[in-house]
Each structure stands twice: as C-alpha cells, then as structure tokens.
Amino acid sequence: MTLILLALLIAVAFEFINGFHDTANAIATSVSTKVLTPRQAIVLAAFSNLLGAMAGVSVATTIGKGLVDTAFVTPQTLFCALIGAVLWNLLTWWLGLPSSSSHALIGGLCGATLASARNQWSVIHWAVRNPASGRLEGLWPKVVAPMFTSPVMGVFLGFLVMLALFLLLYRLRPSTINRVFGKLQIASAAFMGFSHGTNDAQKTMGIMALILFSGTQGGAFDHLPAALAFLHTPEFKIAFWIKLLCALTMAAGTTMGGWRIIRTLGHKMVRLQPIHGFAAEATAATIIQIGSHWGIPLSTTHVISASIMGVGATKRLSAVKWGIVGRMVWAWVLTIPVTAMLGYGLERLMLLFG
Numbered sequence: 001m002t003l004i005l006l007a008l009l010i011a012v013a014f015e016f017i018n019g020f021h022d023t024a025n026a027i028a029t030s031v032s033t034k035v036l037t038p039r040q041a042i043v044l045a046a047f048s049n050l051l052g053a054m055a056g057v058s059v060a061t062t063i064g065k066g067l068v069d070t071a072f073v074t075p076q077t078l079f080c081a082l083i084g085a086v087l088w089n090l091l092t093w094w095l096g097l098p099s100s101s102s103h104a105l106i107g108g109l110c111g112a113t114l115a116s117a118r119n120q121w122s123v124i125h126w127a128v129r130n131p132a133s134g135r136l137e138g139l140w141p142k143v144v145a146p147m148f149t150s151p152v153m154g155v156f157l158g159f160l161v162m163l164a165l166f167l168l169l170y171r172l173r174p175s176t177i178n179r180v181f182g183k184l185q186i187a188s189a190a191f192m193g194f195s196h197g198t199n200d201a202q203k204t205m206g207i208m209a210l211i212l213f214s215g216t217q218g219g220a221f222d223h224l225p226a227a228l229a230f231l232h233t234p235e236f237k238i239a240f241w242i243k244l245l246c247a248l249t250m251a252a253g254t255t256m257g258g259w260r261i262i263r264t265l266g267h268k269m270v271r272l273q274p275i276h277g278f279a280a281e282a283t284a285a286t287i288i289q290i291g292s293h294w295g296i297p298l299s300t301t302h303v304i305s306a307s308i309m310g311v312g313a314t315k316r317l318s319a320v321k322w323g324i325v326g327r328m329v330w331a332w333v334l335t336i337p338v339t340a341m342l343g344y345g346l347e348r349l350m351l352l353f354g
Contacts, residue, residue: 003075004075010083012204015201018089030186036185046255048189050248052197053250065206066295067106068123068125070210083346084345100301101203103143106203106339112347113343143336146298154303177273178275182274185281192288198292206238213236283310284306288303
C-alpha cells in the first residue's frame with residue numbers, strides 16, 4: 001500500500017515537472033516574439049492547459065493499457081518507470097534541452113515492464129490489431145512511427161503555412177503585420193496550450209489509473225476504509241478525480257515556468273516575429289489535436305520545435321541554428337532508450353532486493 005501511494009505521489013510530481021518542462025515549449029514563441037510577457041504567457045498557458053487536460057481520455061487509455069501487458073505491471077513497476085522518466089526530465093531541463101516528457105514516460109514504462117516480466121519481450125505491445133476497430137495499436141503505430149512522422153509534418157506544414165502567409169500578405173507593411181499577428185498569436189498560444197493539455201496531461205492520467213488498477217488486482221485495496229474506497233478500481237478507467245488532479249497539477253507546474261527551454265526554442269534556435277510565432281503555434285497545435293483524437297501520445301516538444309524549424313527555414317536555411325537543432329535531435333533520439341534502461345535497471349534492483 002505504501003508503494004502504491006508513493007507511486008501516485010511520484011506520478012503527481014511527474015505531472016508537475018511536465019507542467020514547467022513541456023509547457024515551456026507551448027509558450028516559448030509567444031514570449032520570444034514579445035507578444036506576451038512571461039507572466040501573461042504563463043497565466044494563459046496554465047488556464048488553457050487546465051481546459052485541455054479535462055477534454056477526452058483517448059491518450060490516457062493508450063498509455064494505460066495499449067503499450068504493455070498490464071498483467072506484468074505492478075505499482076513497483078510504475079514507480080520505477082516514473083523515477084526513470086523524472087530523472088531524465090530533470091537532466092534535460094537542467095541542460096536546457098527540449099526533450100519529450102511523453103517519450104520519457106513511455107520509455108520508462110516499457111523498460112520497467114520488461115524487467116518485471118523477466119525479459120519476456122512479448123510483454124511490449126509492438127503492433128497489435130484492435131479487433132473492434134481493425135486498426136493497428138501498440139508501440140510502433142502509436143509512438144515510434146509518430147515520433148518520426150510528426151516532426152516531419154511540423155517542418156513541412158510550418159514551412160507551407162509561413163510561405164502561404166508571405167504570399168498573401170507581402171504587400172502589407174511590416175508594422176501592420178506585426179500588429180495584426182501580435183493579436184492573433186495570443187489565440188494561437190491559447191490553442192497550443194489547450195492542445196498540450198489534451199495530449200500531455202492525459203499521459204499521467206493513464207499511469208495513475210494503471211497504478212490503481214494494478215493495486216486493486218493485487219489485493220492492496222481489499223480492506224480500505226470507506227473514506228478511501230475511491231482508490232479501488234476493479235477495471236481500468238480514468239476517474240474524474242484523476243483528470244481533475246492531473247489538470248490542476250499541470251497548471252500549477254506551468255506557473256513555475258521553464259525559462260531554460262524557452263531560451264533554446266524561442267531565442268537560440270531561430271529569431272521569430274509574431275507572424276512566425278503564429279504560424280508555428282497554429283501548425284503544432286493542429287498536429288497535436290489530430291494525434292489526441294486518435295489516441296496518439298505525441299511529443300509536444302518534437303512538434304513545436306519542428307514547426308519552428310519549418311517556419312524559420314522560410315527566411316533562409318541559415319536562419320535556423322542547426323547546431324542547436326542537432327543537440328535537440330540527440331535528446332529526442334536518446335529519450336526512449338535511456339529512460340527504458342533507467343526503468344529496467346531500477347525495476348531489476350527492486351526485484352533483486354525484494
């Protein structure tokens with residue numbers, strides 16, 4: 001019981017860290033273009049994240065029961081997965097690298113479950129056809145393939161959107177464009193925050209629901225007092241209190257900011273004006289919304305970073321600081337393998353020492 005409560009506490013801590021780690025990605029362009037002050041951007045992001053986190057559970061369901069065999073998932077497994085993800089998130093935050101909290105959590109979950117199953121690789125749902133929908137689900141179609149396709153879409157669509165805006169507005173004076181898109185970027189920033197909430201907040205919801213489900217299956221809640229009966233979860237479901245707790249926690253984390261990552265995305269990678277910020281945010285938010293609809297746990301970090309690259313490339317290719325991009329790509333590539341190894345190693349240690 002103690003480990004279950006500790007795992008839930010770590011899950012809440014992960015959501016809080018996600019709030020200031022990944023939400024920085026959502027508000028970076030608005031701050032760097034000076035459309036919003038840091039304080040205004042944080043308030044807007046916190047509110048829009050809160051609303052987005054309360055909308056839907058498709059991504060939470062994918063995380064909770066679509067990637068690994070839940071028969072081998074225990075509260076201890078999830079505890080190790082979360083610790084691995086938190087360690088990686090804190091390291092990349094300290095280095096100012098916009099890595100993916102989503103992929104950190106998924107990597108930790110897969111690695112810890114593999115260790116819990118004593119190296120039975122079949123516990124990882126790589127690609128499984130859903131008999132009800134006929135669609136492929138699992139790690140490959142829901143995580144690995146989108147990890148590559150969503151940034152490509154971000155670059156390509158960001159470039160096209162920015163190009164279209166140039167062609168439509170090239171006769172207008174720069175001062176007019178900045179004034180108009182300064183206002184429009186507030187809307188695109190809110191849309192970006194909402195999209196972040198619909199996707200990222202749900203990942204922790206899925207983990208918390210899985211903690212309670214595995215604890216119930218293991219009999220940990222058989223003798224709970226009436227006041228704690230809500231923890232008893234005989235079937236996997238996302239309770240309203242879990243949604244509300246995750247939404248409020250992410251909003252609270254957002255208020256902490258994430259200025260190291262904001263500097264990387266909004267200043268170091270490419271210099272942005274309001275029209276560029278609008279194009280990048282609108283592109284990224286649309287892609288994330290599509291992913292949320294299909295239950296795909298996309299990386300907000302990957303999508304907004306790629307969209308900024310695509311938008312910046314319309315100036316000229318040299319406008320994008322490719323050295324910074326290279327460091328980010330390494331963080332993207334390493335996140336799942338590193339967190340999987342961390343989750344695996346922590347779970348093996350727990351099993352070894354009982």
